[in-house]
Amino acid sequence: MGKYIYSTDINVKIDKVCKDCAVQLMLDFPEQSVDEIDEFLKLVIHFLKDNFANIGAQECILVLDFDKTKTGPIVSSQIVLDEIKNDNNLIKVNGTLQVLESGRIDNLSNLEVSRYSKKNDCILIQIHNGLDISIYSKGMLTDQKNVRNPLAKPPVNNRFNRTADDYKISLIDFYKEKVRTNLTKHWFKESQRILRGGQTEEIFQLALVQWFSEHLSMVKVYAKPKKLSADETDIEIVKHGGNNYLLELKWLGKNENSDYTLSKITSAMHQVENYLESDQVVLEATLVVYDGRIIEEFNKFISIEEETGNWKQIKECETMELSSRATAYVFHLINQPASKRKSA
Incomplete structure (x- = not known):
């Protein structure tokens, strides 16, 4: 045979x-x-x-x-x-x-x-x-x-994947996907707009570090790195082969123990400028503010770019103005569905 x-x-x-x-x-x-x-x-x-x-x-x-x-x-x-x-x-x-x-x-x-x-x-x-x-x-x-198109080719990338240089876009993605929907679990009493106490900033910091680690390519992300200044910043993004970016996180409003006003933001702006002066290797520093106050207070920020009722990119607060290597984003913490929110 x-x-x-x-x-x-x-x-x-x-x-x-x-x-x-x-x-x-x-x-x-x-x-x-x-x-x-x-x-x-x-x-x-x-x-x-x-x-x-x-x-x-x-x-x-x-x-x-x-x-x-x-x-x-x-x-x-x-x-x-x-x-x-x-x-x-x-x-x-x-x-x-x-x-x-x-x-x-x-x-x-x-x-x-x-x-x-x-x-x-x-x-x-x-x-x-x-x-x-x-x-x-x-x-x-x-x-x-x-599942709708079984013969379609596999997705090449997650839709939230970004390069290190686009970390600010990723920051907005994080807000929309995690913060705006309270998946970060930042509210202590949501209806009263009271944030969780203790280290409130760390609630956002830890979640944001994880988000950047998963969605920024060709980078190392560090929480609370030791910099040249006496203060430690909250997050450092180090791009392979070069550019470094620093992020400082703050919050506004009330938590279980404290009440933070705009003076906290102007102080943080000075802190960001000190980082840039101390470390010339840093390409850019960004202040990230999570605003737990009512929408009317959030809307008083003067923006250079914004998404109404959600976030604003700002360059100044009270008498403080950021230099060209620095910027700031303010994200409104939402506690109501869109149908009940005020835009004024």
């Missing part, structure tokens, strides 16, 4: 089967059937297609647990939103999308998600922007697809 030669058509079919996501996952978990894994993937896709309008662009992770003895409520958009509100971004489900438990991965970068999948020897689905998904198995990225 001669050696069998596969036809071109058979080769195409074999290649298609081998590249099928369910088949690849089954090879990692041979005790599970292809049909079971395929059904799970279909349920996830249908869930995202049906609930995209409610979940929106919130990022989260679904982890598959093969244990059929565990049961729980079927995953819903409300469950996902509640978990995100409770600072959880990971939901463990069984093959029929019953919720088993929740948890958190501090950094949703590709590297950290991959590490989690490898360490826990699991299949997980990372959901980006509500419709794009990345499927990991035992630490390896197995597939990427858009």
Whole structure:
């Protein structure tokens, strides 16, 4: 009997089967059937297609647990939103999308998600922007697809990815995605516009450092670096090969213990200028202010650029004016839905 030669058509079919996501996952978990894994993937896709309008662009992770003895409520958009509100971004489900438990991965970068999948020897689905998904198995990225357009090419970049030189755009992205929606959990009594006490600035600082670390390319981001001046600044962005940027964070309004007025901002402007005078290597310094006062007070800032009711870029406050290497952004802390907010 001669050696069998596969036809071109058979080769195409074999290649298609081998590249099928369910088949690849089954090879990692041979005790599970292809049909079971395929059904799970279909349920996830249908869930995202049906609930995209409610979940929106919130990022989260679904982890598959093969244990059929565990049961729980079927995953819903409300469950996902509640978990995100409770600072959880990971939901463990069984093959029929019953919720088993929740948890958190501090950094949703590709590297950290991959590490989690490898360490826990699991299949997980990372959901980006509500419709794009990345499927990991035992630490390896197995597939990427858009649930509405399965044949579309995988996204090249996260829509929030920026270069170091565009850190100010990333700063605005952070405000819109995290601060404006209170995912930073900065309110102590939201209805009364009272911020959490203690180190209020650190609430924003830690979240912003994480955001920059995930979304700025070719940089190192440092919290509270030791500079040449007596004071330490809040954040330093160091671009590979050169430019350094400094950020100083402040807040206005009331927290559980204190009440900060405009004098805090003029003092911070002087602080920023001192940084620039002490460290000539720094290309630019930016004062970032989170304003917890009422909208009428926020609107008194004179801006050189703004998005009405949200943020203003300013160059002066009271009698203090920033030099050319410095700038400042003031972000209004919102505690009402858009339909109830005043723009005046």
